[in-house]
Amino acid sequence: MSVMALAKALGITLRHFFSRPVTVPYPDAPVAIKPRFHGRHVLTRHPDSGLEKCIGCSLCAAACPAYAIYVEPAENDPENPVSIGERYAKVYEINMLRCIFCGNCEEACPTGAIVLGNEFELADYRYADFVYTKEDLLLDAVGSRPQRREAARTGKPVKLGFEVPYVRPELEGVKYE
Amino acid sequence: MPKLRINDREIEVPEGTSVLDAIFHAGYDVPYFCSERHLSPIGACRMCLVKVGAPRKGKDGDWIRDEEGNPRIFWFPKLMAACTTRATEGMVVDTLADEVKKAQAGMVEFHLENHPLDCPTCDKGGACELQDRSYEYGLFEKYYTQTQNGLKTVLYSRFAFTKRHADKHHKLSEFVVLDRERCIHCKRCVRYFEEIPGEEVLDFIERGNHTFIGSEEVPLPAGFSGNITDICPVGALLDLTARFRARNWEFEKTPTVDMNDAFGAAIWVDSRSGRIERIRAREHPETNEIWIADAARFGHGWTVRDRVTAPLIRKDGELVPASLAEAEAYLRERLARVRGEEVGLLLAADGTLEEGYAFAEAARALKADHFGFENATRFPAANLPAARFEELLSAEFALVIGDPAEEMPNLYLRLQEFLKGITPAPRYYHGTPIADLRLEERMPRRKERLAVFAAYPTRLHRFAGIAGVYPPGSAGPLVEALSAILNGKRPEPVPGVPEAELRRVAERFLAAGSRAIVVGAEVLEAPEAAQAVADLARSKGALVFAMPPAAGARGLEAVGLWNPRGPGWEEPGARFLFAFGATPPAEVLASARLRVLALSHLDPQARAHADLVLPAKTFYEKRGYTVNAEGRLLELRPAPTAPMGSMDGLEALAFWLRAMGKKPPAAHYREARERLHERYRLPLDLPEEGFFWRPKLRLAARTGKDEGELFLQPTMWKERMLRDDRVRTALGAPRLRVHPATAKKLGLAQGARVEVATRYGRRDATVALDPSLAEGALLLPAYGRGTGRRVPYRLLVPAGGEA
């Protein structure tokens, strides 16, 4: 082993010693999400009418390799439609423990209703709480279930542990505040 | 038997085979839309175009040969539609040539031209022939890719114009919805109605590119309309009861048997998340082919609501939920010192053979004289010889007494085949012929082959050369008179039917080389008449088709649940009553000291009388054998929809017997089946087509006579189905049909609302005067119970109404 090699190695160490650390003091400081990050799903709505994009076709469930999605469709009341068209998802559930965040559901969706968003703070206690229903998934719901539970308890807004420098266009209408 | 070559394979097929079937028989595939089993091939969709060549014969009568001495193949100048081309000796078929592929891809493109791409919302998605064929035979790579912004995208069609728009939600009835945009004009539904039930209620309207399916007969007559949803190759005709319930791949599909009538039609039960969502016909070539009745298909809505999910015990006059342990303790306490003779054991009409066996054995062991099954007729159907449904097609003349369309709907469809002179389809490697060239559009129905008599004009009357309507109660005298004529004796007069008519029937009956007699519940309720039929069958060699009102009748009778002497389902007598699957009449319940019912659903009678209710399975959820009207053993398989803890008849009976301190004859279907195997040599596992079990029986007929004026007219719909709103809406209020003269006598006016009280309960009805009935007739639909009987009745006029 030569001295040169030692010096070179030491040089690398010294360079990193003086550069800015890459670690983030999460959760005190938010994490910056990369544009292609795949986090918790969002069920989006049509921006104009506010109707759900999901038509309850179950293709996401069919595409899901982990069998994490359960959809039960129903017929729209023409007077009071939930979604555009004839059918909507009466029940839409994703088991977040089973989900592997592969994004196949998003690929399979013919209407762009289910989109993988940016949230990742899903830790919770009970198995049943990981089954996210429509009210947890629709874009009006900000934060994960435990976060919203916490917010309701404290009376403060949901605190997200990340920031989004770039929102994917598919996540139309989703606000991460 | 022509020999021909399909691509590289030499095959031999029966005379009259279509090239399409020959291709499938050889193990090759060819796309098609307009052909369907049991419907005439029409060659309309042009999907099955293939290259066909055949040798020709020269003037000397020998094949024209090539240099090597082989028959020379002359290729047809155009591609031929395989479905309408007959396979002939020496024919050569090429299904893999480039021009064939090109043509088929072209047709796929044409089919997709105006077809909406709304597969995600279409209930047919995932089970759609157009989807499948498009992927298999559309040439996407070659024709339909385009490059846009550097990305290659797949096009389904190069058609760049606006698609044809049409009515998307056209309700044809409470059960069937039509989406005209999705229609690909295969004409299966139009042909179905004309060729199978013989009702021309659907047709194409307009022509050319504007052609659409339409009907002036909306709602479609409830009877056989549901089959069009099965055969529609796309999502144009859909089952409304299953609309948007789930996608096709999500259903749990259970192959089982319909137990609403004794035909034993094969069905698929599609369930999801513990609910029955849809029933479809399952192919059984020898019984129902690919058809089922509307009641079997759409009458399942009752199963999913208000199930009995836990034992209910009467406390302070109310039925309250209890645990199974509590129920057991309750029963033990009350059955502790009960003698066997005091016990009554009753089984529902749709009981399985295993259940029937267990009930019969238990009754024998207990020496109980009160046992039986629901809707048992006075004359046991098992005493009549049974013929296979297919044998009907070999008959030359059929005499029908009753209403097959309502009593055993699938038999009505078989009778339609018989009228057209169709023989059973040949069998191929791939099953039933898809393009059976023996079938043609608008085949004439040979009316002279059929004589029909019933207490009212049935659907079959229109197709019969000799047709009559007699006053209710005359079925017995009619059969006896006919039997007298055939035996060369003087007949007694039959009301409503002139003797000359009967003589004409007898003449045709004797002139025919082979004959069939179809008898309904009304004849089975008249023991002498039914015996006359049995004698006729023996002496004159006629096939008999009996239509008992209990689905499992033949089997239940044969395994000993037949009680000619003691009281059965209808008669009071037992002090400790156990009934499975249905509620016995009020007087039977009232006469008992303890009433234990195992039910899937509560009804008012049970609510009022039952002391203990156990949760029961419906026939969709049971496993077991049943014997259909032709003596064929068929297997019920359970759909996964029964609530936790619900019991089948064997389990419930064991529960009762154990409370008595007795050992049940069989605790489980497998055990019961082993006993049946030991005693009757029944197989432990059934082959797919079933197993014939037709023991020659001479059971004593039950005595008794109908006393009453109100005839309970059979319908294919059952009491339990009326719990479903959709069914109730479709059927409307029951009509009390009265002959005008009789109505005048009774002071009944057309359209009056009345309440009719019989021993089977009360029913609202609307009075309908019907001059086509015989005088004296008074008819009320019987949704299952008392079918074909005449009963005493009371008419109650609701407040404010006027009869």
Place this chain on the structure above:
Amino acid sequence: MSEGLIVSGHDPRFERTLYAHVGKPGSHTLDYYLSHGGYEAAKKALTGMTPDEVIEEVKRSGLRGRGGAGFPTGLKWSFMPKDDGQQHYIIMNADESEPGSFKDRYILEDDPHQAIEGMILAGYAIRATKGYIYIRGEYRRAYDRLLAAIEEAYTRGYLGKNLFGSGFDFDLYLHRGAGAYICGEETALMNSLEGLRANPRLKPPFPAQKGLFGKPTTINNVETIASVVHIVARGADWFAQMGYDKSKGMKLYQVSGPAVRPGVYELPMGTTFRELIYDWAGGVKEPIKALIPGGSSTPMLPFNDDTLDTPMDYEHLAEKGSMLGTGGVILIPERACVVDVIWNLVRFYAHESCGKCTPCREGVAGWLVKLLGQIERGKGKPGDIELMEDLLDNIEGKSFCPLADAAVWPVRGALRHFRHEFERHIEAGGCPVEKKGFWG
């Protein structure tokens, strides 16, 4: 010109027969007909010939169906079963609806008894005691005249029981169509006659085995049946000396478009276009671009010397890549746009498609007509012509009945000879021809 085959109307041996009396005052009456040798042929056949002899005579004459397809008539008749004890039917197809054809109408209007006599002969030959004339619904005058003629024939014993004392009974019925070109297809016609939607039927069974009302049936065009009258009257040899090898006899040619005297001309088979247009129809009134040789379904030919010198018969026109069809020549003037002409024709076929089979319903009536309309309106895109050719491949020979083919052929003909006009439409983004001033 007095030796060999007669292939020109100028030949002195040629004599008009089918149209000999058309246009003469009173020619539709029975008296007129009788005074000009009427019902002699029927009498001759019924009293002196067996049915098979009549068929043989027709076979020998070489008569081919004049409705467009050109199937040998005698052969067609010989397919009928013999002595099968069933009711046979003869149907006269008078549902003349092909654009460019109007020959049958005048036979029915002005010489209805000729048609009736032909029906008697055909019925006798194929052992049919009942005949139907399926006349197109719009031909009101022809219907009235025919109805009167049938009644007259009945009252005077030329129809009904025991004709000419031969023991042969013949009843003739008239059935009116209601505006559907597809009824010209023989099986569709039978469906229409039975009161069903006029979709073509499956063949086999062929009409000769199972036709009208499920009974053996033969269907012939009006001109074919009228020709039989003269074949029987004058002999097969007389007929066979007219025309070329496989195209015999006289033919009713029709000229429409800007000719000096458009109309129907009875000429020997094999007459050239030049003779028909210039000698008989008096020439053209304006420069002509193309001609459609035999009704709208036949591929058009350019109007040049080569075409003009082509004899009009089955073989010579096939050589030129076209067909004789019904012999209805349509002249297309220079001022017309070929794309517009073809669009009009395809639109016609699209309108008349019955909707039974996919290539016709979706291909012709859905796609082809829209694509042509788009090109004509100048909205065509590069590649549309190739797409259209591919569509034509997917339609031609794939459909259930020839109607879709009939829509394809004119497009093919136009593309063969006038492809540049289609290209010009796409390049220029519009139709270069001003479509005004056609109407006087």
Place this chain on the structure above:
Amino acid sequence: MGFFDDKQDWLEIVFKNYPPENRRAAVMPLLRKVQQEEGHVSPERVAEIAEILGTTATEVRGVMSFYSYYQAVPTGKYHLQVCATLSCKLAGAEELWDTLRAELGVGPGEVTPDGLFSIQKVECLGSCHTAPVVQVNDEPYLECMNRERLKALLEGLRSGKRLEEIELPGDCGHEVRKEGA
């Protein structure tokens, strides 16, 4: 009251044209009769015809809608049908049609307020040598239509003349040859 109630004799004559077991073959003549007398075939008439023929209204409607002669919507007293296929088109049928539309102020499927006229474009009427051709109701053709002839026709019909009484000025302008004439 049914349309055919007082036409039983006529019905019998029609039925004689077809074998007795094929009653429904008479559907076209029956539809034509209704069309001729009422100007269109209403659903009630469809049901009535179905009843007479022993078939279903669906079947009758299927047949009726197949043919272009039968109209489902009411037509005027004079239903003018303009041939628009090739020969007539080359002789100006499009301009004739436009003129007619402008003159009467109606489109296809509409009837003039006075109930007199309705118009329809139809396919080849089979009189290509006398193009353009117009047919009024079920009557014989009006051939070689030009502006003057059309004007005279409309005036004549408006003034209440019967069709055969109306003199159309001029002629085809060319010799119409029917061989043998």
